[in-house]
Amino acid sequence: MSPKQQRGEATAAQVLDCALELYAARGEAGLTLNAITSASGVSAGSIYHHFGSLQGVVLALAQSWLGRLLGEVVGALHQVTDARGGVRALTETYLRFIQEHPDAARLMHSVTADREAITNARQLRGAQEARIAPLADWLHAHRESGELAALPLPVLESLILGPVTGIARRWLAVGDIDIEEAIRTVPDHIWRSVSP
Structure with missing residues (x-):
């Protein structure tokens, strides 16, 4: 360089x-x-x-932190071999990340970041592909092995990440969720929605 x-x-x-x-x-x-x-x-x-633009700064900042989060989530998935353990690892890693980086997490989950992400969805998905690909590969492998429900990959991704993201947003905005309790209990509920 x-x-x-x-x-x-x-x-x-x-x-x-x-x-x-x-x-x-x-x-x-x-x-x-x-x-x-x-x-x-x-x-x-x-x-x-x-x-x-200023929006470009916000988007770059949110995407930078999202990349860090995805890197930690993928690293956690590589530490386990079974799908149920992966759901637990993903949930714990995601929620601990927002605890450790609340300011960055608030920005990543903000209306402004959401608006920019929706406006630039295809471009961002392409830019994050290298970081998202391991998660998609993990979902695909466990679906093909029969450990996850035979659902389209975007649906599986949404069923797993949707509740975790929702909990993160609520904790960041309202603060009325006990993260430790969520880490203990939510993976089993997610698992029931994606198990075969």
Whole structure:
């Protein structure tokens, strides 16, 4: 990597770090281009060069953290051999991740991030394909072995991730869910919905 590319990556990382700090301190309303330029020392022109827009910054930040989450989930799936253990590992890993990184998790699960993800769904799915592929492969292998219900892969993915994402969102927004209890009990309920 050339020195120019290294500087570009360092600048982009600096912007993303500042954007998360601003989001954590001030919420979505405080995440403005002016606030990012002031906090990061990076010019608006440079931010537009790297991200295209303020929405591009939000999307890049959410996707960066989503990539980290997916990496941890896939790592957890590789530690178990059976489908039921995989459902438990996925649930625990996901919920512990949001506990450890609540600010990033709030951004990943925000209306703004959702809107940008829906608007750019095909592009994002392609960009995340390398990170999503191991999860899809895991689902496919366990469905083919008969350990998971013979449902389309997107349905299995939704039945497993949907409840976990819903719990994460509720915990982040309202805080009335006991994560430890959810980790103990939810995998068995998910398992009943996807077992053959």
